[in-house]
Amino acid sequence: QVQLQESGPGLVKPSQTLSLTCTVSGGSISSGGYYWSWIRQHPGKGLEWIGNIYYSGGNYYNPSLKSRVTISVDPSKNQFSLKLSSVTAADTAVYYCARDGGRDGSDIWGQGTKVTVSS
């Protein structure tokens, strides 16, 4: 079955760019019918939707982060990625990637990766 796995640095310095990749296995990101999302969870807090992307490149971003976020997709590698620029301590969180089935909700999630912003 389809599985998602986040990867990337666990520690990022303030003002730098956070970069994460989500690798999709057990299915093709290009098969269509799904958006591919990033969601984060601050320590001990609730969930925050960052944005999503379709395999062909169309995407949506949370306006609260839009000026700093880029989500891209690489169908040849079956991956999609998150870049968050100018990070501060407030960006410290567990970052999840997820498959967004549109009307069917986000049915598959990665295990999450913890990112700490600190010098």
Added chain:
Amino acid sequence: EIVLTQSPGTLSLSPGERATLSCRASQTVSSSFLAWYQQKPGQAPRLLIYLASTRATGIPDRFSGSGSGTDFTLTISRLEPEDFAVYYCQQYGSSPYTFGQGTKLEIK
């Protein structure tokens, strides 16, 4: 942006009891695009319900969702020990998608 408010913040119940969790939206949720997720410590959220009332694959029938417009409910008919967790509602009918702040279901 649609704000989702969940209540109660914490619900203390015993196994075998019925749990009723509420999610209220600040605006009408388009096409009942409302989902419920369960999250246990150290784990990713798990989709329970989508389209307000449709159970996701593999979810036991003791979980049910209802509601439309701005008021939604997740009901767990008879609590099992593994059901004690945090539950989040999410609207995905309009961007940005938003989550409620969560309801913690704890063992009494």
